[in-house]
Amino acid sequence: MDPDALRAAVDRCPDTAAVLPVHIGGIVSPALDAVLTYCRERGIPVVEDAAHAFGATLGGRPAGSFGRFGAFSFFPTKVAVSGEGGLLSAALPDDAEQVRRWRDHGKSAQGSTLHDRPGGNWRLSELHAALGTVDLERFARTLAVRRELAARYDVLLADVPGLRPHAVPDGSDSNFYKYLAHLDPDGPLDRTLLKKRLRERHGVSLAGEVYDHLLCDHPYFADGHQPASSEGPFERARRFVRHHIALPLYPSLTEAEQIRVVTALRSELS
Numbered sequence: 049m050d051p052d053a054l055r056a057a058v059d060r061c062p063d064t065a066a067v068l069p070v071h072i073g074g075i076v077s078p079a080l081d082a083v084l085t086y087c088r089e090r091g092i093p094v095v096e097d098a099a100h101a102f103g104a105t106l107g108g109r110p111a112g113s114f115g116r117f118g119a120f121s122f123f124p125t126k127v128a129v130s131g132e133g134g135l136l137s138a139a140l141p142d143d144a145e146q147v148r149r150w151r152d153h154g155k156s157a158q159g160s161t162l163h164d165r166p167g168g169n170w171r172l173s174e175l176h177a178a179l180g181t182v183d184l185e186r187f188a189r190t191l192a193v194r195r196e197l198a199a200r201y202d203v204l205l206a207d208v209p210g211l212r213p214h215a216v217p218d219g220s221d222s223n224f225y226k227y228l229a230h231l232d233p234d235g236p237l238d239r240t241l242l243k244k245r246l247r248e249r250h251g252v253s254l255a256g257e258v259y260d261h262l263l264c265d266h267p268y269f270a271d272g273h274q275p276a277s278s279e280g281p282f283e284r285a286r287r288f289v290r291h292h293i294a295l296p297l298y299p300s301l302t303e304a305e306q307i308r309v310v311t312a313l314r315s316e317l318s
């Protein structure tokens with residue numbers, strides 16, 4: 049999140065209820081510091097969308113520990129999984145307690161039959177929690193393997209023309225939920241054609257982008273639900289959306305498979 053763009057958006061919407069930075073691809077941006085400082089001054093709570101960022105850190109501090117809340121997803125495509133569901137981190141003990149009440153039908157206390165607020169059934173089921181617990185036991189290894197695979201891609205991609213690995217900023221330690229790279233906009237192939245050729249000629253499927261559409265371009269927002277805070281050309285975001293790719297990366301990926309992916313990229317982009 050660009051702190052200057054945030055300031056301009058909040059000036060347009062002075063009644064902003066919360067600010068939600070998204071740690072795209074599993075990278076916590078150093079720009080978060082300026083976002084946090086500004087929001088503290090304005091008294092606006094920050095809720096981190098850390099769905100991509102379980103295990104990622106900035107300055108040694110984990111994603112989800114910067115804002116008033118951090119929201120994580122354990123959906124099967126993420127780095128830590130429980131099948132469905134997630135985790136909410138809270139900076140304030142009382143906030144955590146309030147959230148426990150909301151998720152349990154707004155009951156006034158655990159086990160109480162009195163309801164003192166609106167709520168819902170937002171509990172993680174025991175079955176999903178059991179799955180998630182097992183996955184968490186091996187998470188340190190998951191994280192180490194993802195980082196090793198990413199470091200190997202960095203080396204292998206060095207001589208591939210027309211493709212620049214996305215640089216993780218200093219101080220930020222990615223969990224490599226995605227290994228992102230930027231395609232040269234003036235290169236021979238656009239992303240759609242590149243993905244098609246990789247698939248058809250080399251049997252290589254790239255991972256999904258983050259994302260292929262801007263939020264404000266989704267039909268719901270384009271159809272008059274656009275908040276005033278989302279006006280803007282968003283030129284950098286548009287460039288990113290159009291020209292980035294995500295390489296296959298999962299713990300069982302082998303070195304030979306990584307070489308095959310990079311060889312396919314080199315042959316299509318040269």
Ligand SMILES: *Cc1c(COP(=O)(O)O)cnc(C)c1O
Binds near residue numbers: 070097100123133
């Ligand atoms: C996956 C994801 C979500 C949603 O997570 P659920 O577990 O499906 O609720 C929210 N934000 C981002 C950035 C995500 O990638």
